[in-house]
Amino acid sequence: DTEVTQTPKHLVMGMTNKKSLKCEQHMGHRAMYWYKQKAKKPPELMFVYSYEKLSINESVPSRFSPECPNSSLLNLHLHALQPEDSALYLCASSQGTGYTFGSGTRLTVV
Amino acid sequence: QKEVEQDPGPLSVPEGAIVSLNCTYSNSAFQYFMWYRQYSRKGPELLMYTYSSGNKEDGRFTAQVDKSSKYISLFIRDSQPSDSATYLCAMSVNSGGYQKVTFGTGTKLQVIP
Numbered sequence: 001d002t003e004v005t006q007t008p009k010h011l012v013m014g015m016t017n018k019k020s021l022k023c024e025q026h027m028g029h030r031a032m033y034w035y036k037q038k039a040k041k042p043p044e045l046m047f048v049y050s051y052e053k054l055s056i057n058e059s060v061p062s063r064f065s066p067e068c069p070n071s072s073l074l075n076l077h078l079h080a081l082q083p084e085d086s087a088l089y090l091c092a093s094s095q096g097t098g099y100t101f102g103s104g105t106r107l108t109v110v
Numbered sequence: 111q112k113e114v115e116q117d118p119g120p121l122s123v124p125e126g127a128i129v130s131l132n133c134t135y136s137n138s139a140f141q142y143f144m145w146y147r148q149y150s151r152k153g154p155e156l157l158m159y160t161y162s163s164g165n166k167e168d169g170r171f172t173a174q175v176d177k178s179s180k181y182i183s184l185f186i187r188d189s190q191p192s193d194s195a196t197y198l199c200a201m202s203v204n205s206g207g208y209q210k211v212t213f214g215t216g217t218k219l220q221v222i223p
Contacts, residue, residue, distance in 0.1 A: 006153075030207060031207060031208035031209065033208075040216075041215070041216075042198055042213035042214065042215055042216055043154065043213060045211070048208050049208075050206060050207035050208040051207055055206065055207070055208055056208075056210075088151070088153075090153050090154070094208065094209050098144070098156050098159045099144060099156065099159075099200070099202065099209055099211060100156060101146075101153040101154045101155070101156070102153050103152055103153040104152065104153040106151065
């Protein structure tokens with residue numbers, strides 16, 4: 001299995017909702033990442049987990065809360081988001097060579 | 111000066127042309143060099159990965175790294191309409207069990223049938 005799987009593929013949520021994004025990989029990678037990507041821009045790093053510990057938080061607002069329950073799973077909990085948070089949210093994993101992205105969750109905040 | 115500079119394009123070529131995509135960088139600490147292809151509204155797909163100066167070939171794709179000039183390129187031979195996408199260069203440094211990646215801004219490529 002050489003994939004990073006993200007669910008859901010699309011999500012529409014209101015500004016008062018709580019939702020979660022899920023990311024899973026079974027490649028044995030010990031580093032996992034959350035990125036945010038706006039249209040026509042490169043991915044922007046949000047969080048890095050290394051060996052299930054949070055290593056980097058790129059000054060992300062607290063309405064985004066990451067969680068790494070085990071070495072294969074990464075969640076991003078969302079609460080009280082703003083319309084400007086609408087974007088493609090990408091998960092990635094790495095171990096040594098390469099850096100594999102999932103296909104992303106297209107999030108729309110209404 | 112940005113750590114990674116990439117020509118934003120867009121680049122439009124006829125089918126069958128050779129395409130050259132380029133990035134320059136300023137950080138000598140970068141260890142790994144990657145090219146990603148991203149179709150509209152999809153996640154980036156890793157095309158090529160290398161860590162040394164020189165050429166690496168995979169089918170119609172050749173990645174070239176020149177560490178002395180801080181310059182990387184991706185060549186696409188016999189380009190196809192299916193190659194139409196945004197191409198992102200990326201460079202990384204290993205840091206305590208994870209990779210710190212810096213992306214170029216992406217070059218949008220259109221291959222005209």
